[in-house]
Amino acid sequence: MTTTASTPTTVPPLRPASVRHGGVTNAISDAMTLIGRSIRLTRRNADTMVMSVVLPLLMMAMFVFVFGGAISTGTEYINYVVPGIIILCTGYGASSTAMSVADDMTSGMIDRLRSLPIRSSAVLVGHVTASVARNAVATAIVVLAAVGMGFRPNATFGEWLLFGGLVLLYVLGLTWLAAAFGAVSKSVESAGLFGFVMLFVPYLSSAFVPTDTMPAFLRPLSEHQPITPVIETVRGLLTGTPIDRGGAALAWTVGVLVVAFVVAVRLYRSRTSR
Structure with a gap:
Protein backbone atom coordinates (compact mmCIF):
# COMPACT_ATOMS: atom_id res chain seq x y z
CA MET A 1 0.00 0.00 0.00
CA THR A 2 1.45 3.31 -0.97
CA THR A 3 0.56 6.77 0.15
CA THR A 4 0.89 9.90 -1.85
CA ALA A 5 2.24 12.88 -0.02
CA SER A 6 -0.02 15.85 -0.49
CA THR A 7 1.53 19.16 -1.30
CA PRO A 8 -0.05 21.98 0.67
CA THR A 9 -1.65 24.53 -1.56
CA THR A 10 -0.73 28.13 -1.11
CA VAL A 11 -2.61 31.15 -2.30
CA PRO A 12 -0.40 33.31 -4.48
CA PRO A 13 -0.10 36.98 -3.61
CA LEU A 14 -1.79 39.57 -5.73
CA ARG A 15 0.33 40.38 -8.72
CA PRO A 16 2.56 43.36 -7.97
CA ALA A 17 2.75 46.30 -10.30
CA SER A 18 6.23 45.23 -11.42
CA VAL A 19 4.83 42.04 -13.01
CA ARG A 20 3.18 43.28 -16.18
CA HIS A 21 1.73 40.79 -18.63
CA GLY A 22 0.08 42.84 -21.32
CA GLY A 23 1.33 46.21 -20.10
CA VAL A 24 -0.91 49.23 -19.95
CA THR A 25 -3.89 47.53 -21.60
CA ASN A 26 -4.17 44.88 -18.89
CA ALA A 27 -3.55 47.47 -16.18
CA ILE A 28 -6.51 49.50 -17.44
CA SER A 29 -8.63 46.35 -17.78
CA ASP A 30 -7.83 45.32 -14.19
CA ALA A 31 -8.69 48.77 -12.91
CA MET A 32 -11.97 48.98 -14.84
CA THR A 33 -13.04 45.56 -13.58
CA LEU A 34 -12.47 46.52 -9.95
CA ILE A 35 -14.01 49.97 -10.45
CA GLY A 36 -17.16 48.32 -11.80
CA ARG A 37 -17.25 46.00 -8.81
CA SER A 38 -16.91 48.89 -6.34
CA ILE A 39 -19.63 50.90 -8.05
CA ARG A 40 -21.98 47.90 -7.94
CA LEU A 41 -21.25 47.54 -4.22
CA THR A 42 -22.07 51.22 -3.77
CA ARG A 43 -25.47 50.74 -5.41
CA ARG A 44 -26.20 47.80 -3.12
CA ASN A 45 -25.01 49.64 -0.02
CA ALA A 46 -27.43 52.54 -0.34
CA ASP A 47 -27.20 53.53 3.33
CA THR A 48 -23.60 54.71 2.85
CA MET A 49 -24.66 57.02 0.04
CA VAL A 50 -27.67 58.26 1.96
CA MET A 51 -25.66 59.03 5.09
CA SER A 52 -22.95 60.84 3.11
CA VAL A 53 -25.68 63.21 1.89
CA VAL A 54 -28.19 63.32 4.75
CA LEU A 55 -25.71 64.01 7.54
CA PRO A 56 -24.16 67.11 5.89
CA LEU A 57 -27.63 68.36 4.97
CA LEU A 58 -28.84 68.01 8.55
CA MET A 59 -25.74 69.76 9.87
CA MET A 60 -26.14 72.57 7.35
CA ALA A 61 -29.79 73.04 8.29
CA MET A 62 -28.89 73.05 11.99
CA PHE A 63 -26.13 75.63 11.65
CA VAL A 64 -28.09 77.88 9.28
CA PHE A 65 -31.51 77.82 10.95
CA VAL A 66 -30.64 77.11 14.60
CA PHE A 67 -27.22 78.66 15.25
CA TYR A 92 -16.99 62.21 5.47
CA GLY A 93 -17.81 60.65 2.11
CA ALA A 94 -14.15 59.79 1.52
CA SER A 95 -13.89 58.14 4.94
CA SER A 96 -16.21 55.30 3.88
CA THR A 97 -13.38 54.00 1.69
CA ALA A 98 -11.59 52.87 4.84
CA MET A 99 -14.47 50.55 5.71
CA SER A 100 -14.76 49.24 2.15
CA VAL A 101 -11.07 48.35 2.01
CA ALA A 102 -11.14 46.85 5.51
CA ASP A 103 -14.13 44.72 4.54
CA ASP A 104 -12.20 43.29 1.59
CA MET A 105 -9.19 42.65 3.83
CA THR A 106 -11.16 40.79 6.50
CA SER A 107 -13.93 39.03 4.53
CA GLY A 108 -11.73 36.77 2.41
CA MET A 109 -12.22 38.76 -0.78
CA ILE A 110 -8.50 39.41 -1.10
CA ASP A 111 -7.78 35.67 -0.85
CA ARG A 112 -10.11 35.06 -3.80
CA LEU A 113 -8.47 37.82 -5.82
CA ARG A 114 -5.05 36.31 -5.20
CA SER A 115 -5.91 33.40 -7.48
CA LEU A 116 -6.56 35.81 -10.36
CA PRO A 117 -4.01 37.67 -12.50
CA ILE A 118 -5.02 41.05 -11.11
CA ARG A 119 -2.62 43.76 -10.07
CA SER A 120 -2.80 44.62 -6.39
CA SER A 121 -3.08 48.36 -7.05
CA ALA A 122 -6.27 47.80 -9.09
CA VAL A 123 -8.18 46.85 -5.93
CA LEU A 124 -7.44 50.20 -4.32
CA VAL A 125 -8.06 52.08 -7.56
CA GLY A 126 -11.52 50.51 -7.72
CA HIS A 127 -12.43 51.61 -4.21
CA VAL A 128 -11.00 55.12 -4.66
CA THR A 129 -12.69 55.76 -8.01
CA ALA A 130 -16.09 54.59 -6.75
CA SER A 131 -15.70 56.80 -3.68
CA VAL A 132 -14.85 59.86 -5.79
CA ALA A 133 -17.89 59.24 -8.01
CA ARG A 134 -20.10 58.87 -4.95
CA ASN A 135 -18.63 62.05 -3.49
CA ALA A 136 -19.30 63.99 -6.68
CA VAL A 137 -22.99 63.10 -6.53
CA ALA A 138 -23.23 63.90 -2.82
CA THR A 139 -21.46 67.26 -3.25
CA ALA A 140 -23.76 68.27 -6.10
CA ILE A 141 -26.80 67.45 -3.97
CA VAL A 142 -25.43 69.45 -1.02
CA VAL A 143 -24.73 72.50 -3.23
CA LEU A 144 -28.22 72.38 -4.77
CA ALA A 145 -29.80 72.03 -1.32
CA ALA A 146 -27.73 74.97 -0.07
CA VAL A 147 -29.00 77.12 -2.93
CA GLY A 148 -32.52 76.12 -1.94
CA MET A 149 -31.79 77.26 1.64
CA GLY A 150 -30.56 80.66 0.45
CA PHE A 151 -26.91 80.17 -0.49
CA ARG A 152 -25.98 82.63 -3.23
CA PRO A 153 -22.59 81.96 -4.84
CA ASN A 154 -21.27 84.59 -7.25
CA ALA A 155 -18.50 82.51 -8.81
CA THR A 156 -17.64 82.83 -12.48
CA PHE A 157 -17.40 79.79 -14.74
CA GLY A 158 -13.62 79.74 -14.29
CA GLU A 159 -13.97 79.94 -10.51
CA TRP A 160 -16.39 77.01 -10.55
CA LEU A 161 -13.80 75.02 -12.49
CA LEU A 162 -11.09 75.93 -9.98
CA PHE A 163 -13.46 74.99 -7.15
CA GLY A 164 -14.11 71.61 -8.77
CA GLY A 165 -10.41 70.96 -9.32
CA LEU A 166 -9.44 71.84 -5.75
CA VAL A 167 -12.22 69.74 -4.24
CA LEU A 168 -11.27 66.83 -6.51
CA LEU A 169 -7.66 66.96 -5.31
CA TYR A 170 -8.86 67.19 -1.71
CA VAL A 171 -11.21 64.22 -2.12
CA LEU A 172 -8.55 62.12 -3.84
CA GLY A 173 -6.05 62.82 -1.08
CA LEU A 174 -8.47 61.94 1.71
CA THR A 175 -9.76 58.88 -0.14
CA TRP A 176 -6.26 57.44 -0.56
CA LEU A 177 -5.60 58.27 3.10
CA ALA A 178 -8.77 56.39 4.03
CA ALA A 179 -7.64 53.46 1.86
CA ALA A 180 -4.35 53.36 3.78
CA PHE A 181 -6.25 53.36 7.07
CA GLY A 182 -8.50 50.56 5.86
CA ALA A 183 -5.52 48.49 4.71
CA VAL A 184 -4.09 48.31 8.24
CA SER A 185 -7.38 48.09 10.15
CA LYS A 186 -8.13 44.76 11.80
CA SER A 187 -11.88 45.12 11.38
CA VAL A 188 -14.51 47.18 9.59
CA GLU A 189 -15.53 48.69 12.91
CA SER A 190 -12.04 50.01 13.64
CA ALA A 191 -11.82 51.40 10.10
CA GLY A 192 -14.97 53.37 10.86
CA LEU A 193 -12.97 55.52 13.28
CA PHE A 194 -11.62 57.40 10.27
CA GLY A 195 -15.11 58.74 9.63
CA PHE A 196 -15.29 60.10 13.18
CA VAL A 197 -11.98 61.91 12.67
CA MET A 198 -13.20 63.48 9.43
CA LEU A 199 -16.36 64.69 11.16
CA PHE A 200 -14.46 66.16 14.10
CA VAL A 201 -11.46 67.88 12.45
CA PRO A 202 -13.51 70.51 10.52
CA TYR A 203 -14.75 71.89 13.84
CA LEU A 204 -11.14 72.90 14.56
CA SER A 205 -11.00 75.03 11.41
CA SER A 206 -12.71 78.05 9.92
CA ALA A 207 -15.57 75.91 8.62
CA PHE A 208 -18.24 77.16 11.02
CA VAL A 209 -16.78 80.23 12.74
CA PRO A 210 -13.85 82.57 12.02
CA THR A 211 -10.67 81.35 13.69
CA ASP A 212 -10.11 84.72 15.39
CA THR A 213 -13.17 84.07 17.58
CA MET A 214 -11.58 80.95 19.08
CA PRO A 215 -9.61 80.83 22.33
CA ALA A 216 -5.94 81.76 22.01
CA PHE A 217 -4.71 78.21 22.65
CA LEU A 218 -6.83 76.83 19.79
CA ARG A 219 -6.23 79.57 17.25
CA PRO A 220 -2.78 78.44 15.99
CA LEU A 221 -4.05 74.88 15.44
CA SER A 222 -7.19 76.08 13.67
CA GLU A 223 -5.34 78.51 11.41
CA HIS A 224 -2.52 76.19 10.36
CA GLN A 225 -4.19 72.81 9.97
CA PRO A 226 -4.62 71.62 6.35
CA ILE A 227 -8.40 71.97 6.13
CA THR A 228 -8.54 75.69 6.94
CA PRO A 229 -6.77 76.98 3.80
CA VAL A 230 -8.84 74.61 1.66
CA ILE A 231 -12.09 75.92 3.16
CA GLU A 232 -11.03 79.55 2.87
CA THR A 233 -10.01 79.06 -0.76
CA VAL A 234 -13.32 77.35 -1.57
CA ARG A 235 -15.14 80.17 0.20
CA GLY A 236 -13.25 82.76 -1.79
CA LEU A 237 -13.92 81.02 -5.11
CA LEU A 238 -17.65 80.66 -4.48
CA THR A 239 -18.47 83.87 -2.63
CA GLY A 240 -15.78 86.34 -3.68
CA THR A 241 -14.02 86.73 -0.33
CA PRO A 242 -10.24 87.38 -0.50
CA ILE A 243 -8.17 84.30 -1.35
CA ASP A 244 -4.97 84.67 0.66
CA ARG A 245 -4.03 81.03 1.09
CA GLY A 246 -4.69 79.46 -2.28
CA GLY A 247 -1.08 78.33 -2.59
CA ALA A 248 -1.19 76.68 0.82
CA ALA A 249 -4.44 74.91 -0.06
CA LEU A 250 -2.96 73.55 -3.28
CA ALA A 251 0.28 72.49 -1.57
CA TRP A 252 -1.58 70.68 1.21
CA THR A 253 -3.96 68.85 -1.11
CA VAL A 254 -1.26 67.73 -3.54
CA GLY A 255 1.08 66.78 -0.69
CA VAL A 256 -1.55 64.70 1.08
CA LEU A 257 -2.53 63.03 -2.20
CA VAL A 258 1.04 61.99 -3.09
CA VAL A 259 1.95 60.78 0.40
CA ALA A 260 -1.38 59.00 0.95
CA PHE A 261 -1.15 57.21 -2.42
CA VAL A 262 2.36 55.91 -1.77
CA VAL A 263 1.56 54.85 1.80
CA ALA A 264 -1.74 53.18 0.85
CA VAL A 265 -0.20 51.11 -1.95
CA ARG A 266 2.77 50.03 0.17
CA LEU A 267 0.66 49.08 3.18
CA TYR A 268 -1.78 47.18 0.99
CA ARG A 269 0.93 45.23 -0.80
CA SER A 270 2.70 44.51 2.47
CA ARG A 271 -0.42 43.03 4.03
CA THR A 272 -1.62 41.11 0.98
CA SER A 273 1.81 39.55 0.32
CA ARG A 274 1.83 37.70 3.65
Whole structure:
Protein backbone atom coordinates (compact mmCIF):
# COMPACT_ATOMS: atom_id res chain seq x y z
CA MET A 1 0.00 0.00 0.00
CA THR A 2 1.45 3.31 -0.97
CA THR A 3 0.56 6.77 0.15
CA THR A 4 0.89 9.90 -1.85
CA ALA A 5 2.24 12.88 -0.02
CA SER A 6 -0.02 15.85 -0.49
CA THR A 7 1.53 19.16 -1.30
CA PRO A 8 -0.05 21.98 0.67
CA THR A 9 -1.65 24.53 -1.56
CA THR A 10 -0.73 28.13 -1.11
CA VAL A 11 -2.61 31.15 -2.30
CA PRO A 12 -0.40 33.31 -4.48
CA PRO A 13 -0.10 36.98 -3.61
CA LEU A 14 -1.79 39.57 -5.73
CA ARG A 15 0.33 40.38 -8.72
CA PRO A 16 2.56 43.36 -7.97
CA ALA A 17 2.75 46.30 -10.30
CA SER A 18 6.23 45.23 -11.42
CA VAL A 19 4.83 42.04 -13.01
CA ARG A 20 3.18 43.28 -16.18
CA HIS A 21 1.73 40.79 -18.63
CA GLY A 22 0.08 42.84 -21.32
CA GLY A 23 1.33 46.21 -20.10
CA VAL A 24 -0.91 49.23 -19.95
CA THR A 25 -3.89 47.53 -21.60
CA ASN A 26 -4.17 44.88 -18.89
CA ALA A 27 -3.55 47.47 -16.18
CA ILE A 28 -6.51 49.50 -17.44
CA SER A 29 -8.63 46.35 -17.78
CA ASP A 30 -7.83 45.32 -14.19
CA ALA A 31 -8.69 48.77 -12.91
CA MET A 32 -11.97 48.98 -14.84
CA THR A 33 -13.04 45.56 -13.58
CA LEU A 34 -12.47 46.52 -9.95
CA ILE A 35 -14.01 49.97 -10.45
CA GLY A 36 -17.16 48.32 -11.80
CA ARG A 37 -17.25 46.00 -8.81
CA SER A 38 -16.91 48.89 -6.34
CA ILE A 39 -19.63 50.90 -8.05
CA ARG A 40 -21.98 47.90 -7.94
CA LEU A 41 -21.25 47.54 -4.22
CA THR A 42 -22.07 51.22 -3.77
CA ARG A 43 -25.47 50.74 -5.41
CA ARG A 44 -26.20 47.80 -3.12
CA ASN A 45 -25.01 49.64 -0.02
CA ALA A 46 -27.43 52.54 -0.34
CA ASP A 47 -27.20 53.53 3.33
CA THR A 48 -23.60 54.71 2.85
CA MET A 49 -24.66 57.02 0.04
CA VAL A 50 -27.67 58.26 1.96
CA MET A 51 -25.66 59.03 5.09
CA SER A 52 -22.95 60.84 3.11
CA VAL A 53 -25.68 63.21 1.89
CA VAL A 54 -28.19 63.32 4.75
CA LEU A 55 -25.71 64.01 7.54
CA PRO A 56 -24.16 67.11 5.89
CA LEU A 57 -27.63 68.36 4.97
CA LEU A 58 -28.84 68.01 8.55
CA MET A 59 -25.74 69.76 9.87
CA MET A 60 -26.14 72.57 7.35
CA ALA A 61 -29.79 73.04 8.29
CA MET A 62 -28.89 73.05 11.99
CA PHE A 63 -26.13 75.63 11.65
CA VAL A 64 -28.09 77.88 9.28
CA PHE A 65 -31.51 77.82 10.95
CA VAL A 66 -30.64 77.11 14.60
CA PHE A 67 -27.22 78.66 15.25
CA GLY A 68 -26.91 81.05 12.31
CA GLY A 69 -28.69 83.95 13.97
CA ALA A 70 -26.28 83.90 16.90
CA ILE A 71 -23.06 83.70 14.88
CA SER A 72 -21.58 86.86 13.36
CA THR A 73 -19.22 86.47 10.41
CA GLY A 74 -19.60 89.83 8.70
CA THR A 75 -21.74 88.33 5.94
CA GLU A 76 -24.80 86.14 5.52
CA TYR A 77 -24.00 83.12 7.64
CA ILE A 78 -25.22 80.62 5.04
CA ASN A 79 -22.71 82.02 2.53
CA TYR A 80 -20.01 81.59 5.15
CA VAL A 81 -20.89 78.08 6.33
CA VAL A 82 -21.73 76.30 3.06
CA PRO A 83 -18.09 75.99 1.89
CA GLY A 84 -17.27 74.38 5.23
CA ILE A 85 -20.21 71.99 4.88
CA ILE A 86 -19.03 71.04 1.38
CA ILE A 87 -15.58 70.15 2.71
CA LEU A 88 -17.12 68.25 5.63
CA CYS A 89 -19.37 66.37 3.18
CA THR A 90 -16.47 65.34 0.95
CA GLY A 91 -14.30 64.35 3.90
CA TYR A 92 -16.99 62.21 5.47
CA GLY A 93 -17.81 60.65 2.11
CA ALA A 94 -14.15 59.79 1.52
CA SER A 95 -13.89 58.14 4.94
CA SER A 96 -16.21 55.30 3.88
CA THR A 97 -13.38 54.00 1.69
CA ALA A 98 -11.59 52.87 4.84
CA MET A 99 -14.47 50.55 5.71
CA SER A 100 -14.76 49.24 2.15
CA VAL A 101 -11.07 48.35 2.01
CA ALA A 102 -11.14 46.85 5.51
CA ASP A 103 -14.13 44.72 4.54
CA ASP A 104 -12.20 43.29 1.59
CA MET A 105 -9.19 42.65 3.83
CA THR A 106 -11.16 40.79 6.50
CA SER A 107 -13.93 39.03 4.53
CA GLY A 108 -11.73 36.77 2.41
CA MET A 109 -12.22 38.76 -0.78
CA ILE A 110 -8.50 39.41 -1.10
CA ASP A 111 -7.78 35.67 -0.85
CA ARG A 112 -10.11 35.06 -3.80
CA LEU A 113 -8.47 37.82 -5.82
CA ARG A 114 -5.05 36.31 -5.20
CA SER A 115 -5.91 33.40 -7.48
CA LEU A 116 -6.56 35.81 -10.36
CA PRO A 117 -4.01 37.67 -12.50
CA ILE A 118 -5.02 41.05 -11.11
CA ARG A 119 -2.62 43.76 -10.07
CA SER A 120 -2.80 44.62 -6.39
CA SER A 121 -3.08 48.36 -7.05
CA ALA A 122 -6.27 47.80 -9.09
CA VAL A 123 -8.18 46.85 -5.93
CA LEU A 124 -7.44 50.20 -4.32
CA VAL A 125 -8.06 52.08 -7.56
CA GLY A 126 -11.52 50.51 -7.72
CA HIS A 127 -12.43 51.61 -4.21
CA VAL A 128 -11.00 55.12 -4.66
CA THR A 129 -12.69 55.76 -8.01
CA ALA A 130 -16.09 54.59 -6.75
CA SER A 131 -15.70 56.80 -3.68
CA VAL A 132 -14.85 59.86 -5.79
CA ALA A 133 -17.89 59.24 -8.01
CA ARG A 134 -20.10 58.87 -4.95
CA ASN A 135 -18.63 62.05 -3.49
CA ALA A 136 -19.30 63.99 -6.68
CA VAL A 137 -22.99 63.10 -6.53
CA ALA A 138 -23.23 63.90 -2.82
CA THR A 139 -21.46 67.26 -3.25
CA ALA A 140 -23.76 68.27 -6.10
CA ILE A 141 -26.80 67.45 -3.97
CA VAL A 142 -25.43 69.45 -1.02
CA VAL A 143 -24.73 72.50 -3.23
CA LEU A 144 -28.22 72.38 -4.77
CA ALA A 145 -29.80 72.03 -1.32
CA ALA A 146 -27.73 74.97 -0.07
CA VAL A 147 -29.00 77.12 -2.93
CA GLY A 148 -32.52 76.12 -1.94
CA MET A 149 -31.79 77.26 1.64
CA GLY A 150 -30.56 80.66 0.45
CA PHE A 151 -26.91 80.17 -0.49
CA ARG A 152 -25.98 82.63 -3.23
CA PRO A 153 -22.59 81.96 -4.84
CA ASN A 154 -21.27 84.59 -7.25
CA ALA A 155 -18.50 82.51 -8.81
CA THR A 156 -17.64 82.83 -12.48
CA PHE A 157 -17.40 79.79 -14.74
CA GLY A 158 -13.62 79.74 -14.29
CA GLU A 159 -13.97 79.94 -10.51
CA TRP A 160 -16.39 77.01 -10.55
CA LEU A 161 -13.80 75.02 -12.49
CA LEU A 162 -11.09 75.93 -9.98
CA PHE A 163 -13.46 74.99 -7.15
CA GLY A 164 -14.11 71.61 -8.77
CA GLY A 165 -10.41 70.96 -9.32
CA LEU A 166 -9.44 71.84 -5.75
CA VAL A 167 -12.22 69.74 -4.24
CA LEU A 168 -11.27 66.83 -6.51
CA LEU A 169 -7.66 66.96 -5.31
CA TYR A 170 -8.86 67.19 -1.71
CA VAL A 171 -11.21 64.22 -2.12
CA LEU A 172 -8.55 62.12 -3.84
CA GLY A 173 -6.05 62.82 -1.08
CA LEU A 174 -8.47 61.94 1.71
CA THR A 175 -9.76 58.88 -0.14
CA TRP A 176 -6.26 57.44 -0.56
CA LEU A 177 -5.60 58.27 3.10
CA ALA A 178 -8.77 56.39 4.03
CA ALA A 179 -7.64 53.46 1.86
CA ALA A 180 -4.35 53.36 3.78
CA PHE A 181 -6.25 53.36 7.07
CA GLY A 182 -8.50 50.56 5.86
CA ALA A 183 -5.52 48.49 4.71
CA VAL A 184 -4.09 48.31 8.24
CA SER A 185 -7.38 48.09 10.15
CA LYS A 186 -8.13 44.76 11.80
CA SER A 187 -11.88 45.12 11.38
CA VAL A 188 -14.51 47.18 9.59
CA GLU A 189 -15.53 48.69 12.91
CA SER A 190 -12.04 50.01 13.64
CA ALA A 191 -11.82 51.40 10.10
CA GLY A 192 -14.97 53.37 10.86
CA LEU A 193 -12.97 55.52 13.28
CA PHE A 194 -11.62 57.40 10.27
CA GLY A 195 -15.11 58.74 9.63
CA PHE A 196 -15.29 60.10 13.18
CA VAL A 197 -11.98 61.91 12.67
CA MET A 198 -13.20 63.48 9.43
CA LEU A 199 -16.36 64.69 11.16
CA PHE A 200 -14.46 66.16 14.10
CA VAL A 201 -11.46 67.88 12.45
CA PRO A 202 -13.51 70.51 10.52
CA TYR A 203 -14.75 71.89 13.84
CA LEU A 204 -11.14 72.90 14.56
CA SER A 205 -11.00 75.03 11.41
CA SER A 206 -12.71 78.05 9.92
CA ALA A 207 -15.57 75.91 8.62
CA PHE A 208 -18.24 77.16 11.02
CA VAL A 209 -16.78 80.23 12.74
CA PRO A 210 -13.85 82.57 12.02
CA THR A 211 -10.67 81.35 13.69
CA ASP A 212 -10.11 84.72 15.39
CA THR A 213 -13.17 84.07 17.58
CA MET A 214 -11.58 80.95 19.08
CA PRO A 215 -9.61 80.83 22.33
CA ALA A 216 -5.94 81.76 22.01
CA PHE A 217 -4.71 78.21 22.65
CA LEU A 218 -6.83 76.83 19.79
CA ARG A 219 -6.23 79.57 17.25
CA PRO A 220 -2.78 78.44 15.99
CA LEU A 221 -4.05 74.88 15.44
CA SER A 222 -7.19 76.08 13.67
CA GLU A 223 -5.34 78.51 11.41
CA HIS A 224 -2.52 76.19 10.36
CA GLN A 225 -4.19 72.81 9.97
CA PRO A 226 -4.62 71.62 6.35
CA ILE A 227 -8.40 71.97 6.13
CA THR A 228 -8.54 75.69 6.94
CA PRO A 229 -6.77 76.98 3.80
CA VAL A 230 -8.84 74.61 1.66
CA ILE A 231 -12.09 75.92 3.16
CA GLU A 232 -11.03 79.55 2.87
CA THR A 233 -10.01 79.06 -0.76
CA VAL A 234 -13.32 77.35 -1.57
CA ARG A 235 -15.14 80.17 0.20
CA GLY A 236 -13.25 82.76 -1.79
CA LEU A 237 -13.92 81.02 -5.11
CA LEU A 238 -17.65 80.66 -4.48
CA THR A 239 -18.47 83.87 -2.63
CA GLY A 240 -15.78 86.34 -3.68
CA THR A 241 -14.02 86.73 -0.33
CA PRO A 242 -10.24 87.38 -0.50
CA ILE A 243 -8.17 84.30 -1.35
CA ASP A 244 -4.97 84.67 0.66
CA ARG A 245 -4.03 81.03 1.09
CA GLY A 246 -4.69 79.46 -2.28
CA GLY A 247 -1.08 78.33 -2.59
CA ALA A 248 -1.19 76.68 0.82
CA ALA A 249 -4.44 74.91 -0.06
CA LEU A 250 -2.96 73.55 -3.28
CA ALA A 251 0.28 72.49 -1.57
CA TRP A 252 -1.58 70.68 1.21
CA THR A 253 -3.96 68.85 -1.11
CA VAL A 254 -1.26 67.73 -3.54
CA GLY A 255 1.08 66.78 -0.69
CA VAL A 256 -1.55 64.70 1.08
CA LEU A 257 -2.53 63.03 -2.20
CA VAL A 258 1.04 61.99 -3.09
CA VAL A 259 1.95 60.78 0.40
CA ALA A 260 -1.38 59.00 0.95
CA PHE A 261 -1.15 57.21 -2.42
CA VAL A 262 2.36 55.91 -1.77
CA VAL A 263 1.56 54.85 1.80
CA ALA A 264 -1.74 53.18 0.85
CA VAL A 265 -0.20 51.11 -1.95
CA ARG A 266 2.77 50.03 0.17
CA LEU A 267 0.66 49.08 3.18
CA TYR A 268 -1.78 47.18 0.99
CA ARG A 269 0.93 45.23 -0.80
CA SER A 270 2.70 44.51 2.47
CA ARG A 271 -0.42 43.03 4.03
CA THR A 272 -1.62 41.11 0.98
CA SER A 273 1.81 39.55 0.32
CA ARG A 274 1.83 37.70 3.65
